[in-house]
Structures are given as C-alpha cells and as structure tokens.
Amino acid sequence: MAILRPDQWMPKGVASLEPAALRAISENDHNLCVVASAGAGKTEFLAQKADYLLSTGLCRAPQRILAISFKSDAAKNLKDRVRARCDPALSSRFDSLTFDAFSKGLIDRFGPLVPPPYTPSPNYEIVFPAFRDWDDFLARHGYRHLSGKTLEKAVARCRLPIADLNLKKPEWKDVLERFWREYYRDETATQLTFPMINRLTNYVLSSDPRLIAGLRATYPFVFLDEFQDTTYGQYDLLKQLFLDSEARVTAVGDNKQRIMVWAGAMPDAFTTFASDFHAKQETLLSNWRSHPELVEIQHVIALTLEQSSAKPDAKRIKDVDGDVCAIWDYADRASECEGVAQWIADAVSAGEMAPEDCAILIRFRPDKLETELGPALASVGLRLRNVARMPKGAKIAIQDILTEDLTVCLMAMIRVSAFPKAPDDWHVLVDRISTMWGIDPNDEDEQDALQDDLGAKVAEVRSYLAGNSPSGASCAELTQSILDFIGETELRATVPSYHRDKDYLRARDGFLLLLQESAEDRDDWAEVVNSFDGIDQVPLMSIHKSKGLEFHTVIFFGLDERSWWNFEPNDSEEMRAFFVAFTRAMQRVFFTSCSGRGTKLTYIDDLIGRVGVERIPGPPS
Ligand SMILES: Nc1ncnc2c1ncn2[C@@H]1O[C@H](COP(=O)(O)OP(=O)(O)OP(=O)(O)O)[C@@H](O)[C@H]1O
Numbered sequence: 001m002a003i004l005r006p007d008q009w010m011p012k013g014v015a016s017l018e019p020a021a022l023r024a025i026s027e028n029d030h031n032l033c034v035v036a037s038a039g040a041g042k043t044e045f046l047a048q049k050a051d052y053l054l055s056t057g058l059c060r061a062p063q064r065i066l067a068i069s070f071k072s073d074a075a076k077n078l079k080d081r082v083r084a085r086c087d088p089a090l091s092s093r094f095d096s097l098t099f100d101a102f103s104k105g106l107i108d109r110f111g112p113l114v115p116p117p118y119t120p121s122p123n124y125e126i127v128f129p130a131f132r133d134w135d136d137f138l139a140r141h142g143y144r145h146l147s148g149k150t151l152e153k154a155v156a157r158c159r160l161p162i163a164d165l166n167l168k169k170p171e172w173k174d175v176l177e178r179f180w181r182e183y184y185r186d187e188t189a190t191q192l193t194f195p196m197i198n199r200l201t202n203y204v205l206s207s208d209p210r211l212i213a214g215l216r217a218t219y220p221f222v223f224l225d226e227f228q229d230t231t232y233g234q235y236d237l238l239k240q241l242f243l244d245s246e247a248r249v250t251a252v253g254d255n256k257q258r259i260m261v262w263a264g265a266m267p268d269a270f271t272t273f274a275s276d277f278h279a280k281q282e283t284l285l286s287n288w289r290s291h292p293e294l295v296e297i298q299h300v301i302a303l304t305l306e307q308s309s310a311k312p313d314a315k316r317i318k319d320v321d322g323d324v325c326a327i328w329d330y331a332d333r334a335s336e337c338e339g340v341a342q343w344i345a346d347a348v349s350a351g352e353m354a355p356e357d358c359a360i361l362i363r364f365r366p367d368k369l370e371t372e373l374g375p376a377l378a379s380v381g382l383r384l385r386n387v388a389r390m391p392k393g394a395k396i397a398i399q400d401i402l403t404e405d406l407t408v409c410l411m412a413m414i415r416v417s418a419f420p421k422a423p424d425d426w427h428v429l430v431d432r433i434s435t436m437w438g439i440d441p442n443d444e445d446e447q448d449a450l451q452d453d454l455g456a457k458v459a460e461v462r463s464y465l466a467g468n469s470p471s472g473a474s475c476a477e478l479t480q481s482i483l484d485f486i487g488e489t490e491l492r493a494t495v496p497s498y499h500r501d502k503d504y505l506r507a508r509d510g511f512l513l514l515l516q517e518s519a520e521d522r523d524d525w526a527e528v529v530n531s532f533d534g535i536d537q538v539p540l541m542s543i544h545k546s547k548g549l550e551f552h553t554v555i556f557f558g559l560d561e562r563s564w565w566n567f568e569p570n571d572s573e574e575m576r577a578f579f580v581a582f583t584r585a586m587q588r589v590f591f592t593s594c595s596g597r598g599t600k601l602t603y604i605d606d607l608i609g610r611v612g613v614e615r616i617p618g619p620p621s
Pocket residue numbers: 014015016017018036037038039040041042043044045254257288289547548549550583
C-alpha cells in the first residue's frame with residue numbers, strides 16, 4: 001500500500017474538520033491536550049488522527065497506536081470509527097481498549113513477574129467491593145474510626161510494596177497491608193479490584209525496565225479519550241510508561257463532563273498532564289451533535305461549569321417541530337410513567353423517531369424505574385431495555401455484552417445470514433477473521449480463499465436458520481457452530497482479555513444467555529437479531545452509562561431534590577452530570593418531575609428558564 005506524504009492526506013468520511021482539529025492531527029512534535037465540549041467530535045478527531053498517522057507511515061509497521069478510553073463502548077466506538085476511516089491493513093495496528101482492560105492485559109501477561117507477596121494467582125477473581133464492604137473490613141480489623149471511602153481511595157493511590165511507603169499517618173500502612181493480605185488470603189484465587197490491578201501493573205513495570213522499553217517501542221503514539229476522568233492510579237501508570245519518552249501522547253476530553261471524581265478521578269487531570277508532559281493545547285469549537293436551540297441551552301449550563309466557555313458552533317440541523325426542551329410536571333409517579341410512555345408511542349407512530357432513538361436517563365437505580373416504566377411502555381406496545389441489567393444467569397451487563405469482541409464476530413455472522421443484505425457486517429467479519437486467522441489483508445489469494453470459506457459458512461448458517469426455529473437449544477447450537485468455524489483458540493489468542501478462562505466464559509456465556517433471552521417467544525431469526533441489538537426497544541440507563549453516547553431524544557426521569565440530593569450549583573459533580581445528560585440529545589431533551597419523586601430542583605428551573613425552557617404539565621396518557 002502506498003504511503004502518503006503528510007500534505008497528501010485528507011480527512012475521510014466527513015465533509016470537513018475544523019482548523020483546530022486539522023492542526024492537532026498534524027502536530028506530532030509535541031504531546032497534545034485537545035479540549036472540547038460535548039459533541040465537538042473528539043472521537044471523530046481521534047479516528048482521523050489515527051488514519052493520518054497510519055497512512056502517512058508516521059506510525060510505521062510493526063508499530064501500533066494505543067488508544068485508551070474509559071468505557072468499553074467508547075473503546076469499541078473508536079475502534080469501529082477507525083475501521084470505517086482506515087484501510088484494514090492499517091486499522092489492525094490500532095489498539096483501542098479501556099484503561100482497565102489495558103492494565104489487566106499486562107497483568108494477565110506479566111502477573112507471574114510481580115514480586116512476592118503480591119504475585120497474583122493466575123486464576124485471580126475480579127471483585128467490586130460495595131460501599132459497605134470497605135467499612136466492614138475496617139470494622140473487622142478494629143479501625144472503626146477510619147472511613148471506608150478513604151480506604152478505597154488509599155488502595156487506589158498507594159504504590160506497592162506497601163512496606164516501602166512513607167505515609168504521613170503510619171497507621172495506614174498497617175491497614176493497607178492487612179487489606180492486601182485479606183484479598184490474597186486464598187492463594188489459588190486472589191481477589192483483585194481494578195485499582196489493585198492498576199497498582200500491580202505499576203509494580204511489575206517498575207521491577208523490570210525491559211517491559212516499559214517494549215511497550216514504548218510498540219506504541220510511539222498514545223491517545224487518551226475522556227481524559228478528564230483519569231484517576232491518580234491511572235495517571236501514575238501513564239507517567240511511568242510514557243513520560244519523557246519518544247511517545248507522543250494526545251489527551252482528549254472535556255472538564256465539564258468530569259463525573260468520576262467520586263470514584264477517584266483527578267480534579268485537575270488536564271492541567272497536571274499539560275504541565276508534566278509539556279503538552280500543547282488545542283480547543284475544538286464545533287458541536288456536530290445538537291442543533292442551535294439545544295446548544296443555546298447547553299451553553300448556559302456550560303457557563304456555570306466554566307465561565308470562560310465559548311459557545312460552540314452548532315452544526316446539526318433541527319428536524320423536529322414543537323418543543324425541543326421542557327420540564328414535564330406530573331402529579332404522581334403512575335401518571336408520569338403513563339404520560340411518558342404514551343408520548344413516546346405517539347412520537348414513534350408519527351415517524352419522528354424509532355423507539356431505540358429515545359433514551360430514558362436516570363440519575364441512579366435504573367432497575368427501580370424499570371419496574372415502573374416497563375409495564376407502562378408495554379401497555380402501549382413498546383419494550384424498555386435496561387442496558388445495565390444482566391441477562392438471567394449471566395455475569396455481565398447487556399451494555400457490556402454488546403461490546404465484547406466475541407459478540408461482534410458472532411453477531412456479524414448471524415446478521416449476514418439472517419438478513420438479505422448486511423454489507424457492514426460482512427466487512428466486519430472479513431476484517432476480524434483475517435486478523436484471527438493471520439491472513440494478510442494485502443494478499444489477494446489469501447483474501448479470496450477467506451471470502452470463499454466465509455461464503456460457504458454463511459450458506460450453512462442460512463440453511464440452519466431456515467430449518468430450525470429460534471429456541472434455547474438452537475441458539476446454543478448456532479453459537480457453538482460459529483465458534484467452531486472461527487476457532488475458539490484463534491479468537492482467544494487475538495483478544496488479550498480472553499486469555500483467562502474466567503473472562504472468556506463470562507463473555508461467551510453472557511452472549512448466549514442474551515441470545516436465548518432474545519429468542520424467547522419469537523419464531524423469526526431476524527426478530528431475534530433485532531431484539532438482541534435493541535432495535536424497537538427504548539433504552540434505559542444511568543447518566544454514567546450514557547457518557548459518550550447520543551440519541552435523537554432524551555427523556556430524563558426525576559428532576560427533583562430526591563434524585564439529586566447532593567445538588568450544588570456551579571462547578572459541582574452533580575451539575576456536570578446534569579450537563580452530560582443534557583448533551584446526549586441531538587434533537588430534544590425533556591425532564592420529568594413529580595411530587596411523588598421529590599420537590600422541584602428550583603435552581604435548574606431558574607437556570608434553563610433564562611433561555612426559555614418552561615415547566616409545563618407533562619403530556620397525559
Ligand atoms: N467533522 C465532522 N463532520 C460531521 N459530523 C461529525 C464530525 N465530527 C463528529 N461528527 C458527528 O458528531 C457527533 C458527535 O461526535 P463525537 O461523538 O465524536 O463527539 P464527542 O466530542 O466525542 O462527544 P461527547 O464528549 O459529548 O461524547 C457524532 O454523531 C459524529 O458522527
């Protein structure tokens with residue numbers, strides 16, 4: 001493939017990029033900080049920059065680009081975007097994964113090199129202690145005067161080995177040592193949280209400089225998406241790997257969307273990065289997601305978070321009539337659910353949007369709302385999908401199943417077989433299987449043979465679907481037959497997170513359970529696929545799960561003091577969460593409020609009231 005000169009490169013798949021994005025793409029002499037508000041095209045910018053680096057040979061084979069995101073669907077979106085923009089031979093050198101997956105991958109490979117007594121057992125278990133578990137640990141060990149929240153932060157922030165730490169309060173050394181011992185008490189099944197994995201990664205890297213040298217040689221370019229949510233532990237790892245190295249690091253994000261401080265995110269990640277890495281700054285000024293009326297409202301919220309915020313240049317055309325934003329008032333929770341359900345049903349039947357284009361967001365506990373809103377939607381013929389729910393028997397949430405590599409491959413094969421035309425899925429299949437089978441994308445003979453093999457398998461799956469109606473047993477048989485064709489060994493070898501049995505089985509079983517659930521009461525495979533993909537279902541999620549996503553319409557349940565009990569105006573975590581929720585919408589945002597949920601959040605009424613957003617009676621059922 002011909003290598004382009006930098007001046008020959010052009011953006012792909014979009015009509016234009018703003019000048020700041022173009023500058024940041026071609027700037028590779030310095031580290032970079034790209035700050036941009038919601039919908040500014042940060043993901044698109046990273047995808048274009050990846051294409052620039054790969055197609056101009058600035059990132060030359062076998063070198064790779066490492067892109068780190070904070071959520072698995074953000075990592076998948078970015079990988080998909082790079083695949084759409086870049087030749088497959090180039091995009092296969094783009095590694096897009098979450099911070100957790102990146103450090104876990106290092107521990108899966110280098111865990112045995114972690115010095116004792118911190119060497120984890122190979123089949124370690126990942127655990128997610130709840131609030132009370134931290135307090136419970138402290139109580140059991142006689143540290144009732146210390147707080148569980150502080151312990152959680154200390155585990156994430158303190159380097160290993162604990163014995164070498166020089167802490168202001170020596171008691172903490174004892175607490176932390178006991179904590180690590182307790183999680184390692186079963187020598188054959190160590191328990192690890194992701195922050196602990198992060199610390200083990202730090203430790204193993206510092207104990208063998210060859211590991212860092214290897215990673216630097218592999219990754220001369222590093223992208224960090226949603227950098228505002230970087231934790232201290234992650235930042236330590238980043239510095240350890242790439243500070244003062246030849247690697248060029250591009251950090252992208254938006255301080256106004258910093259909603260993970262409660263989980264240990266740094267309050268000043270950009271400033272610290274800019275100073276430590278001597279990074280140049282660029283600011284993107286467009287908003288490609290939302291139309292001007294919504295951007296106007298977003299801007300008054302943005303100003304409470306950052307007084308210097310410039311109003312983005314809204315690029316989206318408004319394509320709806322009537323209100324684009326309002327606070328809907330209800331007398332009680334039943335009429336709130338019924339009214340919203342009927343409004344969605346009416347908008348869907350008027351052709352304004354599909355059910356999956358209308359997201360229901362809630363501050364916390366989507367499972368609770370699911371029990372109230374689910375039946376209301378069902379009564380108007382619509383289904384609600386709580387993406388945080390785990391299918392029965394699974395150990396993984398729907399939202400995560402959908403982004404698994406295993407799911408991407410299996411569903412591409414099933415879609416290609418179940419639908420007359422699925423060109424995108426065919427490309428995904430060819431691309432993924434080429435990588436797994438080690439087929440050179442530039443070798444025409446090998447590619448022809450692959451296409452023949454795939455064509456034959458698709459014909460076989462098609463005839464299986466025609467001859468077998470959807471059921472638990474046929475879903476299991478179908479899944480196994482496709483896995484046998486792809487080769488589970490090959491699949492697991494190319495996806496680092498599948499090296500351990502536990503992780504692979506969680507993904508495989510989760511996939512099958514969701515497919516079987518989607519097959520319940522259906523006799524058509526196309527419907528099973530649509531149900532699996534969430535087509536014709538109204539998605540429900542918390543604000544945290546909605547980060548990085550976008551929807552035609554957003555309905556936010558519960559603009560009241562009970563849902564936002566900690567709400568403080570100006571630059572608070574709550575206000576930033578409100579900003580994230582608001583900015584997911586392309587066309588419309590509605591908020592619901594009812595006395596059964598709590599009293600009005602008057603500050604928000606006043607704030608968005610300034611730009612004409614009204615509190616009105618909610619649409620009745
Ligand atoms: N240059 C462009 N031309 C046209 N559309 C674009 C361009 N850049 C981005 N978009 C579109 O705008 C929307 C928002 O882009 P993207 O998701 O990259 O924004 P973001 O800055 O990552 O947003 P957020 O921080 O709010 O998650 C997407 O639908 C994307 O396809």
